[in-house]
Amino acid sequence: xxxxxxxxxxxxxxxxxxxxxxxxxxxxxxxxxxxxxxxxxxxxxxxxxxxxxxxxxxxxxxxxxxxxxxxxxxxxxxxxxxxxxxxxxxxxxxxxxxxxxxxxxxxxxxxxxxxxxxxxxxxxxxxxxxxxxxxxxxxxxxxxxxxxxxxxxxxxxxxxxxxxxxxxxxxxxxxxxxxxxxxxxxxxxxxxxxxxxxxxxxxxxxxxxxx
Amino acid sequence: xxxxxxxxxxxxxxxxxxxxxxxxxxxxxxxxxxxxxxxxxxxxxxxxxxxxxxxxxxxxxxxxxxxxxxxxxxxxxxxxxxxxxxxxxxxxxxxxxxxxxxxxxxxxxxxxxxxxxxxxxxxxxxxxxxxxxxxxxxxx
Numbered sequence: 594x595x596x597x598x599x600x601x602x603x604x605x606x607x608x609x610x611x612x613x614x615x616x617x618x619x620x621x622x623x624x625x626x627x628x629x630x631x632x633x634x635x636x637x638x639x640x641x642x643x644x645x646x647x648x649x650x651x652x653x654x655x656x657x658x659x660x661x662x663x664x665x666x667x668x669x670x671x672x673x674x675x676x677x678x679x680x681x682x683x684x685x686x687x688x689x690x691x692x693x694x695x696x697x698x699x700x701x702x703x704x705x706x707x708x709x710x711x712x713x714x715x716x717x718x719x720x721x722x723x724x725x726x727x728x729x730x731x732x733x734x735x736x737x738x739x740x741x742x743x744x745x746x747x748x749x750x751x752x753x754x755x756x757x758x759x760x761x762x763x764x765x766x767x768x769x770x771x772x773x774x775x776x777x778x779x780x781x782x783x784x785x786x787x788x789x790x791x792x793x794x795x796x797x798x799x800x801x802x803x804x
Numbered sequence: 805x806x807x808x809x810x811x812x813x814x815x816x817x818x819x820x821x822x823x824x825x826x827x828x829x830x831x832x833x834x835x836x837x838x839x840x841x842x843x844x845x846x847x848x849x850x851x852x853x854x855x856x857x858x859x860x861x862x863x864x865x866x867x868x869x870x871x872x873x874x875x876x877x878x879x880x881x882x883x884x885x886x887x888x889x890x891x892x893x894x895x896x897x898x899x900x901x902x903x904x905x906x907x908x909x910x911x912x913x914x915x916x917x918x919x920x921x922x923x924x925x926x927x928x929x930x931x932x933x934x935x936x937x938x939x940x941x942x943x944x
Contacts, residue, residue, distance in 0.1 A: 666813040666867065681867040682812055742817040756813070757866050759820055764865040 607697070612637060613724045613784035617792070624792040626799045630732040632791050634784075635725030635776065639694040641687040641702055642717040643677075643709075651712035658708045659687050667754040669768065675701070678755045678766055686719070686766060686778075694720060723766070724784045728791065729774035736794045737767075737775060747772065761790040809885050812867040824860030826850045827872045828892055853877055858892045 614634045625631040645652045647662055656662045660672030663679035670677045678686040693699035705716045728736060734745050740761035744750060755768035766778040779787045806818040832838055832846055857877050862870050874884040884893045
């Protein structure tokens with residue numbers, strides 16, 4: 594996804610930032626079937642990896658900045674615009690809009706770092722670590738089920754849950770944002786592979802149904 | 805494909821895990837006092853059990869946590885999942901509720917002629933629950 598807003602900062606380099614799957618934008622446009630399944634790369638996001646003992650005082654401070662820390666697998670906490678995904682018992686991924694990054698006028702990373710202080714743990718800026726794919730439409734689940742062994746049926750995978758799992762044999766964090774919309778967070782180096790994998794999985798829905 | 809019940813995440817495919825070898829191989833108390841043969845045995849020599857085997861696993865694409873597992877190397881029956889550092893449970897402990905559901909069937913063995921009775925210890929219902937059953941993860 595190219596420029597979403599005329600953001601200043603990063604010494605004017607924001608304008609030349611390219612997302613890991615930007616070269617697939619055209620293919621995703623043509624490969625999507627509006628009303629059935631639509632794939633696009635999401636906007637840049639600010640992400641921070643947090644490792645902290647969830648029973649400690651510093652985790653309470655971080656929770657107050659991030660809007661809560663999820664307690665178990667699948668849970669997502671957060672506040673307006675900020676989601677905190679559970680990656681492990683003491684490992685969390687904070688996802689926020691791009692503007693929340695310190696270099697663009699926000700204060701997310703800095704305030705998380707300040708909340709941790711000198712306590713054991715870490716807050717790492719992972720904004721460039723993962724990209725975002727947004728998969729939506731009535732057949733989005735059918736596309737994901739081709740490469741994900743989890744039970745994605747709405748009775749067990751409800752909107753607002755996120756799991757770290759495998760899709761198309763690569764590790765992704767999979768977030769369900771709505772009844773028919775998913776957000777996938779693959780590592781940047783897997784973006785090309787996963788983008789093409791999803792496009793291939795979507796292709797059958799562009800064809801007329803075989804009776 | 806094994807379905808392994810991660811203590812943090814619930815049942816997941818075997819491909820999400822990495823095998824960590826035999827569990828409960830303790831570091832020698834005084835490594836300097838070992839001779840070369842004893843040191844080599846500590847480093848490289850592992851049991852090759854036919855039957856119930858305690859081994860370490862890492863949920864590498866999920867929560868990235870290690871845990872121990874009791875698995876039958878003949879039937880692939882998962883008999884217990886317990887945390888690192890915990891002592892090996894006796895094999896009479898029933899398996900975690902979700903453990904090994906994919907592989908208790910006799911046709912999943914590699915030997916074909918195995919007697920089906922070996923899985924009876926792990927599936928006896930309704931007795932003491934081990935404290936390490938998997939939480940209701942998103943996969944439940």
